[in-house]
Amino acid sequence: MITYEFLQQYWWFIMSLLGGLLVFLLFVQGGQSMLHSLSRKEDEKRLLVNSLGRKWEYTFTTLVTFGGAFFASFPLFYSTSFGGAYWAWMILLFCFVLQAVSYEFQSKPGNIFGAATYRIFLFINGLLGTFLLGVVVATFFTGSEFTVGKGNIAGLGTAGPIISQWQNPLHGLELLGNLRNLTLGFAVLFLARTQASLFFVNRLNHEVLEKRSRKFVLYNGLPFVVFFLIFLIWTLISEGYAVDPITKDVYLEKMKYLNNFIEMPLVMVLFILGVVAVLYGITRTVFSADFKNGIWYSGAGTIVTVTMLLLIAGLNNTAYYPSSVDLQSSLTLQNSSSSEFTLSTMAVVSLLVPVVAAYIFYAWRALERKKLSLDDLNNDGHAY
């Protein structure tokens, strides 16, 4: 029976999955943040840029689709978060704007800003694109300072007609002052760098870079595990934002997110499997010099882990976008979603996603039959 509630949960699942895919695809950003540290010579840099350059649009498009899909399925989140945490999102978007032109422009003749400028843009996008996204996603668990009054538009409330009102004048920059937010930010950054290293080990036909990348898996994998564990344990033992299914009141519940795992054992099991897969991909790559498929384990694991993490943020009567200043303003699947009509219309559209996935898979395979070497760059008609 397809009820409104089912549709809301289905769309939260889709958003969680998109989130998981996005975090996996952030390996491109991770690689960009290592351009200067991983390479020593210019041709090594070129190889890194070009291997990432064949993938960057997937991450970018997933981010854009993530925004559009959030708008379509949970418009109150879109309006409250983007309109409120203005600076957090603007800086994030700004650095993606920088990325979008950088691959194409950096080595073109007539480039008046020079290749170095664009590579710095890529570096900035690599650093901030991952870190800030982690910080913002952390607020699904830590809360933000906003109020929502749907009646404001009709003159109810005291601060004008705007429904979503951010209460902190820093408009998103204050999120950086929350330690738990920062830990997830660093976790995402180091995960992206770890996955990029795994990607390079898998894709590059270049002995020196491959060896170096393998070391980078360790250098980045360790901090990733540390920050991730800190965030995870801290969140599981902290209070969480629960919703009373009858009264719809939001209240703080001890160890809410741990309870969510326990009450949704399938999600917990998949989460653990995802974590195991990520750790397996990392450890085997570090300890086994011939193992090059770490990215597939770690990638699949990342998608599953992040999806499950986001699921426990919103399912099981949890407020997925909590307000730390006014609990009852917190966003839940019920009070922030689109109408039943829109969610069902969009659900029909979502059936096309496997088609999209299929042609992406086809294209990926068609272009990546063999590893990328410097020879390929020099002989290809089109290289960055």
Place this chain on the structure above:
Amino acid sequence: MDLLSASAVNWSRAQFALTASYHWLFVPLTIGLGLIMAIMESLYVKTGDEKWKNATKFWQKIFGINFAIGIATGIILEFQFGTNWSNYSWFVGDIFGAPLAIEGILAFFMEATFVSIMFFGWNRVSKKMHLASTWLVFVGASLSAFWILVANAWMQYPIGMEFNPESVRNEMVDFWAVAFSPVAYNKFLHTTFSCWAVGAAFVVAISGWYLLKKRHTDFAVKSMKIGSLVGLVAFVMLAVTGDGSAYHVAQKQPMKLAAMEGLYEGKEGAGLVAVGMLNPARKNYNDEVDPYIFKIELPKLLSLLGYRDINAFVPGIVDIVDGGYTLPDGTTSLSFQERKERGLKAIQALADYQVAKEEGRDADAANHEIILRENYAHFGYGYLETEEDMIPNIPLTFYSFHLMVMIGMYFILFFMVMLYFLYKKDMVSNRWLQYVALWSLPLAYLASQLGWVVAEVGRQPWTIQDILPVQAASSAISAQNVATTFILFAVLFTGLLIAEVTIMVKQIKKGPESEGLKA
């Protein structure tokens, strides 16, 4: 009600206009050049002639440079409804969000995926698969245009939705009404052809430059032929679809039409202003000063084009503000004051409904809902203060519209002349026409931007026609914050534009000889 400071709203408007205008510098070339390079590659696959392959690869290189900055300027738009227009995003997001999401899922992934095969797959996939990829890039870009234009069309002509007082927002009830609204498909066709027009003008201009430099003559002539054919079709269809669009504007946004024509005092059998100059001495909407310093009018044509009846009454700004004329559905139009009164009633009824619901007084709530629905058509007027608030910027709308049409007419003639010389006479020796081809390019870009000025300035103050004005649609963010992001985007996008142009000019100067074509 205390609305957000006008300054904060205006900075948000300025920022959207800035970012959208920049994006619109690049998107038309993506779609127009996308079509032309797909046609050229089709000719290559059909004939096997390597010259067509080299021509295709050259234009694809140019395409790539432009495509990147199109993406860069586009991402902010996807999120800007949220960052700067949060009330709008909740109030109409149930309808507006869907086309944006569909655009991402269907169109953007298609573009992104197949563009990488187009660039990197020449030696990795079959000829046919590569050709399909090039066409799919064009299809993806066109699909993207379709969905965003469905969204914009809905702003101009909101349909297929019902207001829900409980959730305080408009909710979609008919997806097909939204997706295939006549405003939507007219707008889609008109905008698509405008993109073909820019692509054609671009190809013809660059080819003209090569002929002037006596380089790549064969390549230039081939490109010019395709460009001119696409161009003529595009500009003729622009006239046809432009008429269609204006017809719908007359029906659904009479104030916009009045602004486009500078029509203050409406009349039956109204003429179309072919050329005219507005009188700046007209300060107020109803001060009876002659609106024009001069005009050349084509009699009866505005009534004919707007209402398909040469004697139809076309309301002017004064009529729309003061009310009292007969609408196409037979009812009498309301004045601004009457609409504002009803709007305030609707807003108050909504507030009362909310309070009644909260206090459990369901019977009262039901009564308030009745009042709300009776007056909902004028909801947005409740946020306006004076008559002037419902009037868009007349000179900007008027001159943009007329200049755009003039440029359109010019290009129809231009492409006819081009085709004549390309097929019947000698283009290669006609240096004068090559100069004209080159210097016509900025006009195509100008007309392309002016169209959007008409569409978006002409709809002010409405973010959603009659339902939500800009004053009630924005985010709760101070003017300083928005001014800062405005400046950041202005600097960044201008810098990127300069970078793009210098790279493109360099690539053009290098020419297709880098692709193996001899001079």
